[in-house]
Amino acid sequence: MTIHAADRPIAAEDEVARICSELIRIDSSNYGDGSGPGERKAAEYVMGELAEVGLDAELLESEPGRATVVVRVEGADPSRPGLAVHGHLDVVPASADDWQVDPFAAEERDGCIWGRGAVDMKDMDAMILANIREFARSGTKPARTTTFVFFADEEAGGELGSHWLVDHHPQWFDGVTEAVSEVGGYSVTVPTPEGDRRAYLLQTAEKGIAWLRLHAHGRAGHGSVPNDENAIVRLAAAIGRIAAHEWPREYIASVRQLLDGLSSLTGIGYAADLEPLLGTLRGAQGFVRGTLRDTSNVTMLESGYKHNVIPQTASAAVDCRFLPGHEGTLMATIRELAGEHVEVEVVHRDIAIESPFDGDLVQSMKQSLLREDPTAAVLPYCLSGGTDNKALARLGITGYGFAPLRLPADLDFAPMFHGVDERVPLDSLRFGARVLGDFLRTC
Numbered sequence: 001m002t003i004h005a006a007d008r009p010i011a012a013e014d015e016v017a018r019i020c021s022e023l024i025r026i027d028s029s030n031y032g033d034g035s036g037p038g039e040r041k042a043a044e045y046v047m048g049e050l051a052e053v054g055l056d057a058e059l060l061e062s063e064p065g066r067a068t069v070v071v072r073v074e075g076a077d078p079s080r081p082g083l084a085v086h087g088h089l090d091v092v093p094a095s096a097d098d099w100q101v102d103p104f105a106a107e108e109r110d111g112c113i114w115g116r117g118a119v120d121m122k123d124m125d126a127m128i129l130a131n132i133r134e135f136a137r138s139g140t141k142p143a144r145t146t147t148f149v150f151f152a153d154e155e156a157g158g159e160l161g162s163h164w165l166v167d168h169h170p171q172w173f174d175g176v177t178e179a180v181s182e183v184g185g186y187s188v189t190v191p192t193p194e195g196d197r198r199a200y201l202l203q204t205a206e207k208g209i210a211w212l213r214l215h216a217h218g219r220a221g222h223g224s225v226p227n228d229e230n231a232i233v234r235l236a237a238a239i240g241r242i243a244a245h246e247w248p249r250e251y252i253a254s255v256r257q258l259l260d261g262l263s264s265l266t267g268i269g270y271a272a273d274l275e276p277l278l279g280t281l282r283g284a285q286g287f288v289r290g291t292l293r294d295t296s297n298v299t300m301l302e303s304g305y306k307h308n309v310i311p312q313t314a315s316a317a318v319d320c321r322f323l324p325g326h327e328g329t330l331m332a333t334i335r336e337l338a339g340e341h342v343e344v345e346v347v348h349r350d351i352a353i354e355s356p357f358d359g360d361l362v363q364s365m366k367q368s369l370l371r372e373d374p375t376a377a378v379l380p381y382c383l384s385g386g387t388d389n390k391a392l393a394r395l396g397i398t399g400y401g402f403a404p405l406r407l408p409a410d411l412d413f414a415p416m417f418h419g420v421d422e423r424v425p426l427d428s429l430r431f432g433a434r435v436l437g438d439f440l441r442t443c
Contacts, residue, residue, distance in 0.1 A: 009134065009137050009138050010133075010134065010137065011134055011433075012127070012130035012131045012133070012134040012433040012434070012436075012437050013130070013429075013430040013431075013433040013434050015130050015133070016126045016127055016130040016429045016430060016432070016433040017113060017126075017426050017429050017430070019049065019125075019126040019129050019130055020106070020113055020118070020122055020123050020125075020126035020424070020429060021106035021108075021113055021115075022045065022106070023042060023045065023089075023117065023122040023125055023126060024104065024105075024106040024113065024115035024116065024117050024118060024122050025104055025105065025106050025115075026041050026042045026045060026104075027104050028041070028042045028089050028090050028091055028117075029090070029091055029092065029093040029094070029116070030090035030091065030092065030093075030153060030154075030155040030156050031093055032155070032156040034063075036090075036093070037065070038064075038065030038066050038067065038152070039065070039066060039067045039068070039089040039090050039152040039153075040061070040064075040065045040066070040067045042067075042089040042090075042150075043059050043067035043068065043069045043089060043150065043152070044059070044067075046069045046089070046125075046129060046150050047059055047069055049129055049133060050069075050071055050129075050132065050133075050136075052133075053132075053133045053136035053137055054136055055071055055073075055132065055136055056071070057069050057070065057071035058070050058071070060165065060169060062152065062153070062160040062161065062164040062165075062168075063160055066152045066153060066160045066161070067089075067152055068089075068149065068150065068151050068152045068161055068164075068165055069089075069149070069150040070147065070148070070149050070150075070165070070169075070172050071132070071147075071148050072145065072146070072147045072148075072172070073132065073135065073136075073141070073142055073145070073146050073148065074141060074145050075141055075142050075143055075144040075145035075146060076141040076142070076143055076144075077143065077144065078145050080143070080144045080145070081144065081175060081176070081177035081178070082144060082145045082146065082147060082173075082174075082175040082176040082177065083142070083144045083145070083146045083147070083176060083177075083178055083179065083180070083361075083443065084146070084147045084148075084149060084173060084176045084178070084179035084180075084392060084397060085128055085146055085147070085148050085149075085179070085180055085181070085440070086128075086148070086149035086150070086151060086162075086179060086180075086181045086388055086392075087121050087122075087124045087125040087128055087149075087150055087151070087181060087182065088121060088125075088150070088151040088152070088153070088154030088155070088158075088161065088162075088182075088388060089122075089125065089150050089151065089152060090152060090153055090154060090155045090156075090161075091116045091117040091120065091122070091155065092116070092120070092155050092418050093116075094116040094420070094422075098420045099114075099420050099421055100114075100421055101114045101115070101421070102115075103115055103116040103422070104116060106118075108426070109423075111425055111426055111427065112423040112424060112425050112426065113423060113424055113426065113429070114421065114422070114423040115422065115423070116422055117422070118416075118422045118423050118424040119413065119416050119417060119422050119423075119424055120182070120183075120416075120417045120418065120422070121181075121182045121183075121403065123403065123405070123424045123428075123429060123432070124181070124182055124403035124432070125150060126429065126433075127403070127404075127429070127432045127433045127436045128148060128150075128436070129150075130433050131433060131436055131437045131440060132148055134437065135437075135440070140441065142440040142441065142443075143440065143441055143442055143443050144443060145175065146440065147172055147173060147176055149162075149165070149172070149388075151165070151388050152164075154387070154388050156348075157209065157211070157348045157350060157386075158350075158388050158390070158391050159348070161388065161391075162388035162390075162391035162392065163391045163394075165391070166391045166392065166394055166395060170395060173392065173395050173397065176392075176395070176397055177396070177397060177398065178361050178397060178398045178399070178400070179389055179392050179397050179398070179399040179400070180361075180365070180399070180400050180401070180402040180439075181387050181388060181389055181399065181400075181401060181402070181403070182203075182387050182401055182403050183203055183383055183385070183387065183401045183403065183417070184201055184202050184203025184204075184381070184383070184400065184401025184402050184403065185200055185201070185202060185203075185365070185369065185401065185402040185403050185404035185405065185432075185435075186200065186201060186403065186404070186405040186407055186413060187199065187200050187201075187373075187376065187405065187406050187407050188201060188281055188282060188284045188407075188413075189282075189407075189409035190262065190265055190266055190280040190281070191266055191280060192265050192266055192267070193266075193267050196409060197265060197375065197376070197377065198373060198375075198376040198377070198406065199261070199262070199265060199376065199377040199378070199379050200369050200373075200376055200377070200378045200379070200404070201258070201284065201379055201380075201381045202357070202362070202365060202366070202378055202379065202380055202381070202400065202401070202402060203380075203381060203382070203383050203400060203401025203402070204254045204354065204355045204356070204357050204362075204380040204381070204382070204400060204401075205252065205253075205254040205255075205291075205324070205352070205353060205354040205355065205380075205381075205382035205383065206352060206353050206354075206382065206383045206385070206386050206387060206389065206390065206401075207290070207291060207294075207295075207321040207322060207323055207324075207352050207382065207383065207384055207385070207386065208321065208322045208323075208324070208326075208327055208349070208350060208351050208352030208386075209319075209320075209321060209348065209349060209350040209386050209390075210320040210321075210322060210327065210330065210331065210334075210346065210348075210349050211317070211318075211319055211320070211346075211347045211348040211349070212317070212318045212319075212320060212334065212344055212345065212346060212347060213315055213316070213317055213318070213344075213345040213347050214235060214238055214239070214315060214316045214317075214318060214338055214342050214343070214344060214345075215313060215314075215315050215342065215343040215344075215345060216231040216232070216234040216235035216238065216313065216314045216315070216341060216342045216343075217231055217234075217312065217313055217341055217342075217343070218230050218231030218232075218233075218234055218310075218311075218312060218313070218314075218341070219231075219310075219312065220309070220310055220311060220312040221309075221310045222308065222309070222310070223307065223308035223309060223310055224308065225310075227310050229341075230310055231303065231310075231311055231312060231313050231314040231341075232303050232304065232310075232311065232314045234314070234339070234341045234342060235301075235303065235314040235315070235316055235342065237339065238316075238337065238338045238339055238342045239298050239316055241337040241338075241339070242296050242298065242318065242334065242337045242338070243296075243298065245296070245333070245337055247293040247294045247295065247296070248293060249292050249293045250292070250293060250323060251292070252291070252323055252324060252354065252382060253354065254291075254354060254357065254380045254381060254382040255288070255291050255292065255381070255382050257357055257379070257380045258288065258379050258380055258381045258382075259274075259277060261377065261379040261380075262277055262280060262281070262379065263277060265377055266280050268280065274292075282412065283411075283412035283413055283414045283415050284413070284414040286384075286414060286415060287381070287383065287384050287414050288381065288382075288384075289384075290321065290384025290385075291323070291381070291382040291383070291384050293323070294320070294321065294322045294323055294326050294329075294330050295319075295320065295321045295384070296318055296319070296320045296330075296334060297318065297319050297320075298316050298317070298318050299317045299318065299319050300316065300317035301314075301315070301316050301317075302314070302315045302316070303315065317347075318334070320334065321384060321385070321386075322352060323352060323382075324352040324353070324354045325352070326352070327349075327351075327352070331344075331346075350386060350390045350391075351390055351393060353389060353390060353393050353399060354382070355398045355399060355400060357380040360443070361398075361400070361443060362400070364439055364442055364443035365378075365400070365402050365439060365443075366378045367442070368404070368435045368436075368438040368439040368442065368443075369404060369435055371435075371438060372406070372431060372434060372435050372438075373406055383401060385417075387399070387401060389401075402436075402439070403432065404431065404432045404435040404436060404439075405424070405425075405428040405429075405431065405432050406427070406428055406431040406432075407425065407428055408425060411425065
């Protein structure tokens, strides 16, 4: 019997691009101050795609418009520990004037889908959703009972998304021991003595987060009168000390494993000079540089209300990221650098996590990648940012970053996270849908 293409069930790779484009066209920008459109429309879209294939999902709101979608699918072996597979529906804002295209139009150009969220992370949301739909249509079960989650608020630390769900609805994660999400499983092409070779970076660790606000206090006065207690000057001095501070370098386990693996592939050592080895990572080297030490970056300033008035206070936002075990040292250092006239307020904090690069789940991720790309290498790495796996870690769930993408060697991929002209190749999306589906069936 001949089976015609029109008679075959729709595979995940056949509709992943459609889903990704439709999600990008829903503006779910998260400004971090409650002023954005929220995730409700994107969550309703996900609910509709799930309902169409007969799945009964739940939409949960932490606040009006801040919506998370959860659905559990029974596994082929329900006696095994459960798995969570999650993405987030919010995106960081985008200024259309900075882009070559409308960031919310999901325009296809040069073999890519362009738009805010194309890499962070509506591409992975689409891979997840496309595979759930394929499983439902075909009657296939994932290997393990799997809780699929589309979170709100990841881009503002997850207080209204993953942390809220863990606090208010932890029953969704009953029996779950491991989780996968962003930012890992994408390829970089590195030079080797035998020629270029792809290496997939599997995310096994994340730095911790400390979002701080510096408050400088001084004496208000007229702009024409000398003032040795100027709050702005005190704040500027604190910022200068923080910016000039040289945080000590330390290679945590995941970073050391990545560097050792790259060195083995490329034949480039790094004991004397790390730069040549980092250069082999091309655009991805920024993520790795951010994991070599703790970091502190000033991101916002606020002070004053009139040209001829010296204000009494001045403030600055500082984004600090710390390696596992470094939070206490980082906070003590920042307070010392800030000085006696500058108060340090913790606006948001979250833990650093580090998971082993071994075990059955990691082997399943490796095998699913290598079935599609047999000559590739798979290496661990630490993420300089953070994901919703931090919230799930509070429940004892071990998290990994695995949003698989086989990328062109010349695509500067990593800098597009929160950058302009964000885009994902169509072939990479289809590759990711196949790999993720294979992983869910075999893990």
